[in-house]
Amino acid sequence: MNKVYPDAKSALAGLLKDGMTIMSGGFGLCGIAETLSDAIRESGVKNLTVISNNAGVDGIGLSRLLETRQIKKMISSYVGENKLFAQQYLAGELELEFCPQGTLAERIRAGGAGIPAFFTKTGVGTLVAEGKEVREFDGEKYLMERGLFADIAIVHAWKGDTAGNLVYRKTARNFNPMMATAAKVTVAEVEHLLPAGQIDPDHIHTPGIFVKRIIQVGTALKRIEQRTVRKREPAAAAGEEV
Template sequence: MSKKVYPDAVTALAGLLRDDMVIMAGGFGLCGIPENLIAGIRLAGVKGLTFISNNAGVDGFGLGVLLETKAIAKMISSYVGENKLFAQQYLSGELELEFNPQGTLAERIRAGGAGIPAFFTKTGVGTLVAEGKEIREFGGEPYVMETGLVADLSIVKAHTGDTEGNLVYRKTARNFNPMMASAGKITLAEVEHLVEPGSLDPDQIHTPGIFVQRIIEGKNYEKRIEQRTTRKRA
């Protein structure tokens, strides 16, 4: 078995966590959330965390479980979503929030992973998003400067991965997970299905194993989401 493979989230996270660190967490709505790794972070009891994630899951699921223990001090995200606790903590001043347009957030993460310190975009010009940021003209049009994002740790979720860390995502799980995998100083991957090297078509791999330091298998995620959705509809 590859040295990258760990038996569970707690073991995989051992020695990596500390208070006040910056963590990227993949996910888009309820898709592609590294739920077992998030549970491992909760068990570790670390505090003062800054999370870079599109949203904070929902109450009791995804990053919502870390909001319950007030482990998160700041969110860098684009969407509050259906998480009432997220909104309550922000409005009460318990949680610092840096809002980003969704495409800008994705590009900031991609830029960080590519070693690009900053870029200019028209998105947000003339709004609160641009306050305090450099504005420069290109072709007679104003653009706002946004900085790339990197993290001490990235936790991502893939549908399938091999023991060397090569990952394949499904559908909307590709929205943030792939770029986050490249933007963490250390990346941990949680996969639904763990396979042997050579099992994946090289043309279908979204994240090369060079970006992944540790990997765990966490099954039944899709089934739990389906059950949760069914209960919600009922």
Template sequence: MNKVYPDAKSALEGVLKDNMMIMSGGFGLCGIAEELSDAIRESGVKGLTVVSNNAGVDGIGLSRLLETRQIKKMISSYVGENKLFAQQFLAGELELEFNPQGTLAERIRAGGAGIPAFYTKTGVGTLIAEGKEVKEFDGEKYLMERGLFADLAIVHAWKGDTAGNLIYRKTARNFNPMMATAAKVTVAEVEHLVPAGELNPDHIHTPGIFVKRIIEVGTAKKRIEFRNTRPRQDRAPAAGTGVEI
């Protein structure tokens, strides 16, 4: 089975449809499947439910799908730096299912493991608990949370082979590995594609059995999500050196 495709558009051909659920890996701007996300935008599919920790920042990645109103609902844990995400939600134009970050991660992991639901103490007695089953174990109350399983997962890896095995680098190893297991079809974009057999089996994070299609995108752009600086005059010299730190 040939899993390698020449570009994002061809890799998503026959997979995309209106009103589907898509899992999108990454955290902020790290490990996001930017080329696959842009190809989804170009396809014009609408009514999407997107599972992602957040939507990055304005003008990049999933935010470009918000610009074109292709996303109907977000299942996320953080709005953060994305003004458009917040504006659409506050205006009632975008459905949002908020999750504590650990709960979101476990819902995805559970979906990939074939677990339909689980219980957690996180959120008991808060707004998160509204409409959810509460059960007592050993004198403590727990919420029932449903596992998540999508129609499509798009993930970004540092290196992959032609069999679909993936290795993520540093912070990009966040939601990507678990999302790769939790969808009917997983499409991966990788910075470096090598022949099957070249990756050290002990270094593989996502086994190729979970990946149906793969593209090579070259080295990812290293963007800064939030730049925090201070004026030069505020820097104090190190004691006894006269050297600024």
């Protein structure tokens, strides 16, 4: 089957519908499927449930879907860098399911592995445990968490081939590999697209069997979410030890 599509709009054609659940890879602004999320915005689909570690920052990535009120609910672990996210949540305009970051990663991995639920000590005795089953194992209390599975997953990879095999670069690996396994259809955007067989099998992070559609977007803009610098030390006088 031909997995390569000319652009994001065509790659998402026939997949989007109101009320669906979408997984979106990335961490902060690193490894986000920005081209695909912008195409979702342009489609006008609404009442979405989006599973993502966070919603980026104002004006970039998933935040652009918040601007158009297309997201009904977020399942996330961190939202501190997005003022619009906070405003909509506090105003009661956006549903939010907070999930500890490690638990979120495991819920996604479990969904991709066909595991409906698992038990973890994280969150026991806190607000996270409200409404969830708590069970005791070997004298310790554990909280039951459900696996997550989406209608579609959008992921960003550094390199891919026409068979859908993907390679992520460094920190951009984050949630992308897990999400690629945990949806009915995974759509990938890649910076470099190669013919099938040109990627060393030992270097593949996501096997092509998980990827149904793929587009090439060119080298991604490496955005910096928070720039932190220190003051430059004054230059030493000539002959002075440093």
